[in-house]
Amino acid sequence: MASTLGNALLGLLARGPQTGYELSRRMKRPIGYFWTASHSQIYPELAALERDGLVSHRVIAGRGPRDTKRYRITAAGRRALAGWVATAYEPSPPKDDFMLRVYSLWTVDRAAARTLVEGARVRHEETIAEYLRQRAAIEVEYGGPPTEPDTPAFCDYATLRRGLSYERQAKSWCDWMLTALDGG
Amino acid sequence: MASTLGNALLGLLARGPQTGYELSRRMKRPIGYFWTASHSQIYPELAALERDGLVSHRVIAGRGPRDTKRYRITAAGRRALAGWVATAYEPSPPKDDFMLRVYSLWTVDRAAARTLVEGARVRHEETIAEYLRQRAAIEVEYGGPPTEPDTPAFCDYATLRRGLSYERQAKSWCDWMLTALDGG
DNA sequence: TAGCACATGTAACTCGTTACATGATTTG
DNA sequence: CAAATCATGTAACGAGTTACATGTGCTA
Numbered sequence: 541m542a543s544t545l546g547n548a549l550l551g552l553l554a555r556g557p558q559t560g561y562e563l564s565r566r567m568k569r570p571i572g573y574f575w576t577a578s579h580s581q582i583y584p585e586l587a588a589l590e591r592d593g594l595v596s597h598r599v600i601a602g603r604g605p606r607d608t609k610r611y612r613i614t615a616a617g618r619r620a621l622a623g624w625v626a627t628a629y630e631p632s633p634p635k636d637d638f639m640l641r642v643y644s645l646w647t648v649d650r651a652a653a654r655t656l657v658e659g660a661r662v663r664h665e666e667t668i669a670e671y672l673r674q675r676a677a678i679e680v681e682y683g684g685p686p687t688e689p690d691t692p693a694f695c696d697y698a699t700l701r702r703g704l705s706y707e708r709q710a711k712s713w714c715d716w717m718l719t720a721l722d723g724g
Numbered sequence: 725m726a727s728t729l730g731n732a733l734l735g736l737l738a739r740g741p742q743t744g745y746e747l748s749r750r751m752k753r754p755i756g757y758f759w760t761a762s763h764s765q766i767y768p769e770l771a772a773l774e775r776d777g778l779v780s781h782r783v784i785a786g787r788g789p790r791d792t793k794r795y796r797i798t799a800a801g802r803r804a805l806a807g808w809v810a811t812a813y814e815p816s817p818p819k820d821d822f823m824l825r826v827y828s829l830w831t832v833d834r835a836a837a838r839t840l841v842e843g844a845r846v847r848h849e850e851t852i853a854e855y856l857r858q859r860a861a862i863e864v865e866y867g868g869p870p871t872e873p874d875t876p877a878f879c880d881y882a883t884l885r886r887g888l889s890y891e892r893q894a895k896s897w898c899d900w901m902l903t904a905l906d907g908g
Numbered sequence: 909t910a911g912c913a914c915a916t917g918t919a920a921c922t923c924g925t926t927a928c929a930t931g932a933t934t935t936g
Numbered sequence: 937c938a939a940a941t942c943a944t945g946t947a948a949c950g951a952g953t954t955a956c957a958t959g960t961g962c963t964a
Contacts, residue, residue, distance in 0.1 A: 543923085544821060551828035561943050574823035581924060583945060605931035606944045618831065625825045626836040631847065632819040633952095637728060639758035641809045643883055644735035646874045647802065652810040653873060663815065689837060689905050690830045698904070699827055702897050709893040713886050720882070721873050727951085745915050765952060767917060789959035790916045817924095 542594060542620055545585050548575050550621040553595060553613040555692050559602070560586055560609060570674070570696065573703050586611060594620050642717075654721050661714035668707045675700050726778060726804055729769050732759050734805040737779060737797040739876050743786070744770055744793060754858070754880065757887050770795060778804050826901075838905050845898035852891045859884050 542550060552558065552566050563586075564579040577585075589595045594617035602608020613621070638660055645653050678697055679685060686694040726734060736742065736750050747770075748763040761769075773779045778801035786792020797805070822844055829837050862881055863869060870877040 544824065545923085547828075548824055551824065554828060554831055559943075560945095561941095564943095571824075571827070572818075574818050574820040574827070576817040576819075576924090578925065579944080580926080580946080602944095603931095603933055603942050605929095605942095608943060621828055622831045625828050626832050626840065628843070629821055629825070632821045633760040634756075634758050635760075635816040635819065636758040637813055637816045639883055639886060640728065640732055640735065640755075641813070642886070643755070643758070643879050644731075644738060644805055644809050645882070646876050646879050647738055647806045648810050650873065652806075656810065659812070687904065687907065689834065692830050694904075695827050695830050698829070698901060699823055701900070702823060702826070702894075705893045705897055706890070709889045710886075713889055716885070717882060720871065720878075723871065729951085743915075744917095745913095748915095760952090762953065763916080764918080764954080786916095787914050787960055787962095789914095789957095792915060 542589060542592065542624070543585070544575070545577050545581060546589050546594070547621060547624045548577070549582065549585060549589065550594060550613055550617050550624075553611055554618060554621055557610050557612040559600075560611065563611070570699070574699065589617070593617075650721055654718065657714050657717045657721065661711060661718070664707045664711040664714065668704065668711065671700055671704045671707065675704070726773060726776065726808065727769070728759070729761050729765060730773050730778070731805060731808045732761070733766065733769060733773065734778060734797055734801050734808075737795055738802060738805055741794050741796040743784075744795065747795070754883070758883065773801070777801075834905055838902065841898050841901050841905065845895055845902070848891045848895040848898065852888065852895065855884055855888045855891065859888070 548567070548571055549563060552563055552571065558566070560579070560583050564577075564582050567575070567577045567582065586595065586597075590597065590611075593614060595611045595613055597609040597611045599607045600610045638656075641656060645656070648656075675697070678693065678700070682693055686697045688694055732751070732755055733747060736747055736755065742750070744763070744767050748761070748766050751759070751761045751766065770779065770781075774781065774795075777798060779795045779797055781793040781795045783791045784794045822840075825840060829840070832840075859881070862877065862884070866877055870881045872878055
């Protein structure tokens with residue numbers, strides 16, 4: 541019974557062996573689009589996964605002041621991951637700082653409201669551009685959109701597609717909000 | 725400097741005085757659509773807001789085994805809330821359990837994948853229906869969509885509109901995903 | 909008369925962030 | 937030679953969840 545973070549790490553290791561450092565970079569991108577964790581959380585979690593026999597490690601040549609460890613998912617780890625993926629779940633409780641501010645937007649003047657929404661709009665535009673670059677990279681590598689659902693490439697593509705859809709919808713909402721702030 | 729939760733509570737109290745119990749119900753709905761908190765977090769936070777002079781309370785007649793306290797936002801509380809709303813912020817780190825599962829969906833068979841995505845689709849449909857009911861209630865009460873940005877009603881409407889847009893986009897993605905799982 | 913809504917609070921725990929700690933190799 | 941990257945770990949703190957605790961009045 542790995543934690544959610546544990547399953548995120550298993551999901552990365554199922555795609556190939558990696559060091560803790562590499563895992564923490566991948567937790568920023570691409571996993572960071574839907575889950576985050578810092579290295580101070582990752583190293584203890586890797587130790588816990590190893591205690592449970594879901595991953596194993598070997599010490600390899602490296603450049604840090606400590607040993608460099610390459611982790612690999614075990615057969616038990618693969619089973620645990622697949623079991624977790626197919627498990628019924630409760631959606632994560634939403635935490636949207638921006639919407640919380642919008643809920644109280646009536647307490648500030650128009651100029652401050654515009655600034656807040658315009659800032660969000662810019663962020664969404666930047667994120668859309670980033671996702672489009674990622675998608676283009678996948679399509680170049682695979683000669684078009686991946687269509688085979690049981691490949692990692694297809695899952696990368698599917699999550700990116702969802703991210704794009706989310707960001708575009710969020711940007712449209714900002715546009716609507718800005719016109720509402722102009723009128724009124 | 726109230727915490728995010730503190731500002732959520734100030735946002736509710738800016739709309740009118742309420743007891744801790746009422747606040748914890750409103751944190752489920754409508755605030756729960758974008759932020760959550762349990763009563764065990766709310767009561768200590770109200771005490772902290774009161775220490776900082778952002779809210780005050782009076783004991784009123786009530787039915788529980790303890791005193792019933794009605795909280796009211798202070799002038800300092802209103803200023804703190806407006807200041808927080810207009811403050812630059814970092815978007816909350818995303819936590820999307822479902823997308824994390826999708827990232828590893830290639831590790832399970834088609835049937836399990838379909839079940840996962842179909843479950844999510846049903847949830848989104850239910851949430852859309854709930855939001856539509858809420859929106860209808862607002863439109864009946866105000867005789868159409870609120871257009872005046874410096875009213876609580878408009879902010880309720882704006883957050884609902886965002887929620888609807890999010891859920892519809894999510895449902896469409898599920899539909900796309902299901903067709904991809906059929907082919908392949 | 910059983911269960912729910914009201915009504916508030918504390919305790920133990922887990923999850924997650926920020927800061928501290930160390931030090932080699934590569935790049936500008 | 938300064939800064940970034942590689943590379944791992946611990947400590948202190950804050951945020952959030954679950955369980956414990958108490959007791960009334962209303963409704964089915």
